[in-house]
Amino acid sequence: xxxxxxxxxxxxxxxxxxxxxxxxxxxxxxxxxxxxxxxxxxxxxxxxxxxxxxxxxxxxxxxxxxxxxxxxxxxxxxxxxxxxxxxxxxxxxxxxxxxxxxxxxxxxxxxxxxxxxxxxxxxxxx
Ligand code: HEC
Numbered sequence: 215x216x217x218x219x220x221x222x223x224x225x226x227x228x229x230x231x232x233x234x235x236x237x238x239x240x241x242x243x244x245x246x247x248x249x250x251x252x253x254x255x256x257x258x259x260x261x262x263x264x265x266x267x268x269x270x271x272x273x274x275x276x277x278x279x280x281x282x283x284x285x286x287x288x289x290x291x292x293x294x295x296x297x298x299x300x301x302x303x304x305x306x307x308x309x310x311x312x313x314x315x316x317x318x319x320x321x322x323x324x325x326x327x328x329x330x331x332x333x334x335x336x337x338x339x340x
Contacts (some may be wrong), residue, residue, distance in 0.1 A: 250324035255332045257289045257339045264325045265292060268315050281316070289339045296333060305329060 255261065265273075265286050272281030286292050295301045300311065307313035307320050315321070321329075332338070 250327065252327060252331055255328050260328050261332055264328065268321055272316060293337050296337060302333060
């Protein structure tokens with residue numbers, strides 16, 4: 215490759231989303247770099263924060279027009295969706311699921327683990 219080609223590649227890497235995406239993947243592959251507290255996971259403690267940060271933009275009572283009218287404002291709302299058994303697949307973005315969050319960015323591994331542990335514990339509120 216000539217000099218211009220190399221320059222172009224370097225620029226595309228800096229300007230484009232390719233390298234940014236790669237580094238996210240690398241980060242996501244190394245959850246041990248992020249402290250992940252998996253003790254005593256409850257809806258009121260941790261799960262509600264995950265939903266507020268990642269889901270409420272499309273699934274609150276004021277935004278649900280973006281989320282197919284599905285509202286996740288409180289414990290009962292979220293428990294009902296978890297109990298369908300589909301939401302865990304959606305959050306893990308498995309094939310044949312409805313990947314959530316809808317924009318394609320998976321929750322970080324710590325949040326996915328927290329939701330899975332919460333389900334395993336029987337979805338406690340407090
Ligand atoms: C950008 C908007 C958006 C975000 C953010 C979002 N959703 Fe959704 N969600 C939708 C839409 C739109 C649908 C309707 C189904 C579809 O289009 O795939 C949906 C459907 C659902 C469903 C029903 C899906 C099914 O399999 O029947 C659940 C449950 C759900 N979302 C939960 C969540 C959770 C939990 C989060 C956060 C982790 C989230 N969503 C984030 C837009 C969103």
